[in-house]
Amino acid sequence: MIEAELLEKYGAVKKSFEKGEIIFEEGNLPAYYYQIVSGEIKMSNYNDDGREFIQGIFYKEQSFGEPPLFLNQKYPANSIAVEDSQILLLPKSNFMKLLEENPAISIKIIENLAQRLYYKSVMAAEISTHEPEHRVLKLIDHGIAYFNFQKDKNGYLINFTRQQIGDLTGLRVETVIRAIKALEKKGELKIINRKVYR
Structure with a gap:
């Protein structure tokens, strides 16, 4: 998504997460932009019966958890490493500065969020009617x-x-x-x- 070198230029740090490790929890306020260097991450919730519902699965070079970052809202789901993973973490203020100074990156982020919103709309219709x-x-x-x-x-x-x-x-x-x-x-x-x- 965003070149690793550019993220690092704005202060991103690389962090390793082991399989099963929580990256952020539902209900927490966002502090970072997350982009996967390697591995696989899922975002999910559990219902009252303990059944998991996966909101999304994310792979190398994909980002996750941005909507609450833009809205300054609490995370609606947990983020967990499906396998050993390395992730670039960029503090929120640095991420906003990166977007302001790089309009082409802003467009890429908007396209990515639009793709996810489209997928959620399609799947919501599928789950309820098919x-x-x-x-x-x-x-x-x-x-x-x-x-x-x-x-x-x-x-x-x-x-x-x-x-x-x-x-x-x-x-x-x-x-x-x-x-x-x-x-x-x-x-x-x-x-x-x-x-x-x-």
Whole structure:
């Protein structure tokens, strides 16, 4: 997203997080702009029954947690390292200065936020009105476009686990497994060595 050198020029520091470590918690006020150098981060909430709902999954060179930073509102979700990760942290005031002095970066941030808002709108409609197979396929197609899943001779490798697909679509894992098998029978997906391809 933003060149690491530019972030460091404005005072960003690189910090390592171990798998399962919390980066920020729901209810905290934002203090930093976060951009992933390596690893994978998820933002999620838990309902009263302890069921997790993943708001988003973020990968190398992606940023996360910006809306509350701009609004000076508390984080609506927790941010957790899915695997060992390195993240650049830029203090809020430095981030705002970077945006003021680099209009092209501001446009990139706006486009990124617009993409996420679009995804949330699409998925909200999917979750409320469509069958599980449709929801799963919509999420996978969005993942291919947005998360740059790698393509090989089998097609696009879908890097989401069945659990993550369930948490992103509001479905139970068993329902996700059934939907994936049904989509395989219809020729929409391939399952090779337990991995899902589109």
